[in-house]
Amino acid sequence: MATAALPVSTLVRRTFVDARVRTISCACLFAIYGYIQPLGFRHTYPTLEIRLQFARSFANNKAVVLFYGKAYDILTVGGYSAWRVGGTLAIIAAVLGVVAAIRALRSEEDAGRAELVLAGIVSRGSAFYAAIAGVAGGMLVLWLAETAGLVGGGLPAAGSMYLALSDITVMAVFAGIGALASQLAPTRRVATELGVAAVGVSWLLRVAADTSSGVGWLRWATPLGWAEELHAFTGAQPLVLLLPAAATVALLAAAARIAATRDVGTGLLVVRDSAEPRLWLLSSPTAQALRRELPSLIAWVAGVGLFGVVMGVVSKSVSSAGIAKKLSRELAKLGSGSVLTPLGYLGFAFIFFVLAVALFACSQVAAMRHEESDEQLETLLAQPVGRSGWLGGRLLLAIAGIVAVAATASVLTWLGAVSQGVSVSLPRMLEAGVNCLPVGLLFLGLGTLAYAVVPRAATGIAYGLVAVAFLWYLTGALAGVPKWLVDLTPFEHVGLVPAAAFRPISALVMLAIGAAVALLSLRIFERRDLAGA
């Protein structure tokens, strides 16, 4: 009997180490984002006068608040950072919390490994809290990374720690939600859908609280609102920390209770394990792939559609208060275009749809890879099915999905805008939709290339490329780096339709690169070995 380490600490370490790639890349993201925002603010808005103008025209603009949350004070570097860094990273932290908890709990169970662990001398409760402790270790790393970034950007240490804490507490609450979803849902996929839906609801509540008058109390109903109520750098309210702490404890306790009493490998929600045969969409590998992707495509279309309606409706409330010419140039540099007219705002909003379409392309690359890592592809290709036929079919499916998502975004945003009397034509908005396609197809091509060359890393590379490109677009200009460096991100080459003109040459270049890379991928995929999990 040789091993001395406690089983529980072994499990904690296992969870922590399993998540290392995600933890490290997010830590880099948090640190860089935290570093660049205070730096960029000082660089772009050096004087109080220009900060005042900025505040009047931009920060209190309801339509902008939608994205970044409520700004309490953006005349100081700390207040600005709390608004931009806190607001954005809180949403990322929410998604991360859900994903981290589900990976540590439901995925292990889904894969059948939890059974092996629980056959050891570890109780269900200990195994549950060990997984949560592993997740908490990752959160600690992120907290330190964000703090380090903010301190590096020139903010005081104590305030930076507090601001970073406001993001990390959001992650903790959503890890609790992910833990609960892991008990309810019988599979990782369903658990993730539940968790992400909770993030969506929290975001909508925060948007409602921040943009509509009279319902500010709603901010207390969402963890994303609690982060705002913490008032980092703007008169801190540390007592508010009790809310996320209590919520996290309650969620975890509820989840632990369920975990201790249900059958391992099942969820509280019952799924039907038998069904009458439904024979639609089984005629070819592509049709069957569509059948499997349909629920997630519907979720994407619904999510983007909802976002579009909100954007359209809010575009009416954009203020067109006077603004200095120099400042509008700076605002454009901020990567947000002119947000002073409804049309300008819609253009600004559409960059987020461009991002959504690019992320959808990544999800399709992930789906391709999934089909291979689960060894379904091996079964398929053992049939008279060609490799290029299979991959070509998946690419066509992805393109069709991209078009559907972009079309939904443009039509529903138009509906939202027109319902409020904003004058914008449907063809113009459809043009904005078309404008999303080149970037989406470019990233689809690049992701597919990654899939063909390094299949195991493809999903990470695809999402990573989009994330880096978008953050570079948002922050690169702020940091004052040479233009050619900023120009490296494809997002920089999107004309902000309907605010600005469509840029056909950029679009063609991106389409050409995407297509060339996709064709190259088909050739490479023909030649490589299939790679299992």
Next chain:
Amino acid sequence: MTAIRAEHLSKRYGSTVALDALDLEVREGEVYGYLGPNGAGKTTTIRLLLGLHRPTGGRAELFGVDAWRDPVQAHRRVAYVAGEPFLWPSLTSAETFEFLARVHGGTDVRYRDELVERFQLDTRKRTRALSKGNRQKVQLIAALATRADLLLLDEPTAGLDPLMEVTFRDCILEAKKRGQTIFLSSHILSEVEAVCDRVGILRAGKLVDQGTLDELRHLGAQTVEVTFDGPAPKLAPLSGVTVEPSGASGLRFEVTGAVGPLIEALGGEPVATLTSRAASLEEIFLHHYDHGNGGAPG
């Protein structure tokens, strides 16, 4: 002392009855073979014995400890091999051993090294790069190396090659000699026949037969083959005996119950050779499934 005790152990999943009032006792030091076709409820039984699933009725005890109420205490003397070798794809076998040893609360490292050698496993490979049979070896070695008092094995040789199957049987017999209790769920009858003291046969969630191999054989038909000098004679029908021709001058009898009356009837005939063979486990097994009313294994 009993290693495993199930009292009226039942499990329903919705409207499906997976296990129906199982009563089972396995004594310490016994090797118990648990037979049944796919879907009979073997894995469900093991999950209930480990307290991984909650019984809808009855109870399961390991060494006198309730498996559902106090799983940790119940698992202290148990090692488990799951039906499917799901492992951690990014860990190597050596890392998996270390991990499982810690989760189990200790292991015999020297014995483990010996097992690695006997099962010819490359422990430096990540488990995702291993074939199913090799992943199964990882699970088996990890379980055997604990020298736990009770081994719960769910179809442990699935995917192993014949040579490794022999190694596995050797290990089981060694474990038995050391006094370990083994619960072997399987549908490989030769394996069960080779190592088990007692056998239980499960059909559609119910234990339909149980006993030592000898006891079970009394239920199965015995085969008696007889050849004659000259043409086979015509015998008067005997109860419990069926007959069919075998070759030019031979007969094959299937005898249920005592063989005496048949020997008596053959007394005056020119018998050249007579061979008798007890029912194999396979025949007993098939007997239970063929004669079950509508209980198609599934």
